[in-house]
Amino acid sequence: MRKIAVSRIQELFAAIAAGQTLYLPVDTKAGAKFEQWESGKQLSSALNTVRSAKDFFFPQTENLMDFRVEGKKIEIIDTRRESEDFVLFGVRACDVRSFTVLDRVFLAEPVDTYYKNRREHGLIMSMSCTRPAETCFCGTFGIDAAEPEGDVVCHMTADTLYLDAKTEKGSALLEGLSALTEDCAAEDEAAVERHRELSHERLSKLPLASLSADRFGADKTDEFFNDPAWKSLSEACLGCGTCTFVCPTCQCYDIQDFDTGHGVKRFRCWDSCMYSDFTKMSAGQPRLTQLERFRQRFMHKLVYYPTNNDGLFSCVGCGRCLSKCPIQMNIVKVMKQLGGKQND
Amino acid sequence: MQEITREAILARAAELFRDGTVDRALGWRAGEFDYDVTPGVFTSAEELENGFVWNDFCGANFSKYLIRETGLTEKKVLVFLKPCDTYSFNQLLTEHRFAREKVYAVGVPCAGMADPRLLRERFDGVTAAESAEGGVLVHTLYDGDVTLPQEELLADRCRNCKSRKHVAYDELLGSDGEVLDSHRFDEVERLERMTPDERFAFWQNELSRCIRCNACRDVCPACTCEKCVFDNPASGAANKAPSSSFEEQMFHIIRAFHVAGRCTDCGECSRVCPQHIPLHLLNRKFIRDIDRFYGEYQAGAEVGSRAPIVDYTEGDIEPGQAVEGGARHA
Ligand code: SF4
Ligand code: SF4
Ligand code: SF4
Ligand code: SF4
Numbered sequence: 001m002r003k004i005a006v007s008r009i010q011e012l013f014a015a016i017a018a019g020q021t022l023y024l025p026v027d028t029k030a031g032a033k034f035e036q037w038e039s040g041k042q043l044s045s046a047l048n049t050v051r052s053a054k055d056f057f058f059p060q061t062e063n064l065m066d067f068r069v070e071g072k073k074i075e076i077i078d079t080r081r082e083s084e085d086f087v088l089f090g091v092r093a094c095d096v097r098s099f100t101v102l103d104r105v106f107l108a109e110p111v112d113t114y115y116k117n118r119r120e121h122g123l124i125m126s127m128s129c130t131r132p133a134e135t136c137f138c139g140t141f142g143i144d145a146a147e148p149e150g151d152v153v154c155h156m157t158a159d160t161l162y163l164d165a166k167t168e169k170g171s172a173l174l175e176g177l178s179a180l181t182e183d184c185a186a187e188d189e190a191a192v193e194r195h196r197e198l199s200h201e202r203l204s205k206l207p208l209a210s211l212s213a214d215r216f217g218a219d220k221t222d223e224f225f226n227d228p229a230w231k232s233l234s235e236a237c238l239g240c241g242t243c244t245f246v247c248p249t250c251q252c253y254d255i256q257d258f259d260t261g262h263g264v265k266r267f268r269c270w271d272s273c274m275y276s277d278f279t280k281m282s283a284g285q286p287r288l289t290q291l292e293r294f295r296q297r298f299m300h301k302l303v304y305y306p307t308n309n310d311g312l313f314s315c316v317g318c319g320r321c322l323s324k325c326p327i328q329m330n331i332v333k334v335m336k337q338l339g340g341k342q343n344d
Numbered sequence: 345m346q347e348i349t350r351e352a353i354l355a356r357a358a359e360l361f362r363d364g365t366v367d368r369a370l371g372w373r374a375g376e377f378d379y380d381v382t383p384g385v386f387t388s389a390e391e392l393e394n395g396f397v398w399n400d401f402c403g404a405n406f407s408k409y410l411i412r413e414t415g416l417t418e419k420k421v422l423v424f425l426k427p428c429d430t431y432s433f434n435q436l437l438t439e440h441r442f443a444r445e446k447v448y449a450v451g452v453p454c455a456g457m458a459d460p461r462l463l464r465e466r467f468d469g470v471t472a473a474e475s476a477e478g479g480v481l482v483h484t485l486y487d488g489d490v491t492l493p494q495e496e497l498l499a500d501r502c503r504n505c506k507s508r509k510h511v512a513y514d515e516l517l518g519s520d521g522e523v524l525d526s527h528r529f530d531e532v533e534r535l536e537r538m539t540p541d542e543r544f545a546f547w548q549n550e551l552s553r554c555i556r557c558n559a560c561r562d563v564c565p566a567c568t569c570e571k572c573v574f575d576n577p578a579s580g581a582a583n584k585a586p587s588s589s590f591e592e593q594m595f596h597i598i599r600a601f602h603v604a605g606r607c608t609d610c611g612e613c614s615r616v617c618p619q620h621i622p623l624h625l626l627n628r629k630f631i632r633d634i635d636r637f638y639g640e641y642q643a644g645a646e647v648g649s650r651a652p653i654v655d656y657t658e659g660d661i662e663p664g665q666a667v668e669g670g671a672r673h674a
Binding site: 030031047060134206235236240245269271276277324326329 | 376377380381382383384404409464470471485553555558559562571575576584616617618
């Protein structure tokens with residue numbers, strides 16, 4: 001483990017940014033947001049960003065390819081660019097886990113090469129949490145906010161930033177920064193341990209700390225599919241899809257062609273199971289009412305995804321859908337209603 | 345603190361269920377933390393007793409839900425309306441979106457609603473927020489219990505409330521208020537005083553955050569088309585993605601035109617926007633211009649009124665004048 005004084009954090013950012021693009025959470029009028037670091041940009045003190053870090057690997061829109069049409073001739077243009085190396089600094093434990101969830105979708109055969117390209121060029125510097133919000137429930141899914149996953153795990157106390165490399169990529173990065181950072185002694189290990197304890201103590205006092213996902217998981221489709229609670233849960237849903245857009249693990253997309261007049265731009269954009277034209281086929285949309293679309297989102301997180309992925313849930317408890325839904329409906333309310341008394 | 349208590353509302357609702365007037369009620373459903381209130385449909389007095397909440401966070405306007413709910417029952421739907429909601433209610437009736445006789449509307453006085461975002465901006469972990477003597481008592485994870493004056497938590501639209509008077513109801517619980525001399529156009533005037541470049545930069549900055557979730561449209565009581573053109577893949581105008589900042593502006597400006605003369609300024613669009621975009625300012629600008637060019641008009645003030653822009657008269661201003669902006673005519 002290495003360390004650097006928090007007062008010198010701008011030097012650290014400058015050193016990282018000298019080798020690759022650095023993105024970190026900064027404060028904006030509309031909350032914290034990942035932005036490219038440039039000299040003087042301050043790290044946000046907010047717990048987490050409004051939009052998740054998935055945007056870096058799975059952007060809201062991307063141009064997949066172009067077609068140029070001349071008479072009867074169609075030329076296919078590959079618009080892919082090799083990504084440049086980049087570092088994401090300050091990613092929270094919940095969002096780091098979301099990359100695992102996305103990997104299982106996009107890196108499974110057939111591999112999504114657009115995603116893979118970005119994933120290979122990105123390096124994650126995660127940050128442990130000491131001021132979790134009332135909407136946080138990462139612990140429900142076995143995520144430890146005091147010890148996130150990532151290439152380099154960071155812990156920030158009042159005066160010191162500790163940097164712990166967990167992968168080869170991470171070690172190589174820290175290697176390059178060794179002139180700026182110092183090696184850690186036993187007392188530093190103890191300081192990090194105290195930091196973790198503080199984090200655990202606070203996590204254990206969160207209002208959602210006892211929320212359990214045990215009732216859900218692989219092969220539970222029949223148990224929950226026809227639950228009468230879906231009706232009241234979904235009745236006020238606007239079908240806006242905000243929950244799917246802010247969610248770090250929502251992964252559905254649509255591919256559409258944009259007619260440029262002399263060709264076609266084929267682009268991919270996020271889709272949402274909450275939308276009336278989601279998975280629309282020639283015979284129509286299979287989920288006719290908002291109840292069915294709403295059910296899809298939560299069943300996918302709690303049952304379908306685990307069924308296809310060795311029991312791994314595809315909610316990471318980040319709480320974004322709790323704070324962003326215009327009608328304040330969210331996965332916690334769903335889990336409590338469907339989970340019956342045990343989750344009250 | 346609201347004038348009417350939850351108990352008073354529940355007592356009246358129980359009577360209406362018992363005497364068979366209504367078989368469902370639209371009401372605010374309690375959440376995890378007091379401030380995460382969800383609109384809900386209750387089908388019995390017992391259900392209301394268990395899940396209904398009435399506190400300083402009951403911002404949601406139920407008027408639009410009446411379109412669906414009135415179609416699902418032979419009886420009446422019970423709805424609780426705050427003063428601003430009654431304007432949407434009337435406007436929907438004007439547009440024949442539901443049958444008046446299928447609704448039992450109970451007006452509830454409103455002391456202004458709090459914006460949960462303001463709470464979150466102030467504190468890192470808010471576990472509860474109750475009405476108390478002197479304002480709102482907030483329980484937090486890291487700053488203990490704090491009492492804030494209600495004004496500090498008031499939603500923007502409530503700070504600029506246009507009316508505390510109910511313009512529609514079958515019965516009113518508590519007292520009625522007055523149409524207010526609000527300052528709701530101050531911000532519009534500030535925008536009008538900008539140069540076109542400044543104003544363009546202002547909107548570009550705001551709208552560049554739009555994620556095209558369409559929540560503003562979905563919640564809007566004036567947006568009740570069964571299939572929005574922007575959702576219809578066959579329309580050629582559907583766009584799921586904000587493919588350029590220009591399109592976002594087009595969407596919002598087209599929508600603002602579409603609701604011009606019908607928007608009651610209920611403020612739901614800005615309330616729900618996950619990206620904090622002050623959409624109401626676009627609509628308010630249109631309301632301001634209609635007032636200036638055609639005489640004062642408040643959509644939803646009464647049922648059956650015609651927005652001035654619906655009729656052609658020889659005295660209408662030329663499009664060119666409107667394009668130049670209302671500011672110089674002020
Ligand atoms: S954010 Fe809320 S209202 Fe919008 S689609 Fe999701 S659950 Fe429905
Ligand atoms: S479902 Fe909600 S809490 Fe879970 S990962 Fe998605 S946004 Fe976060
Ligand atoms: S959900 Fe957990 S990891 Fe994510 S921000 Fe909250 S405490 Fe940190
Ligand atoms: S609610 Fe906000 S983010 Fe969503 S479409 Fe409307 S302006 Fe854009």
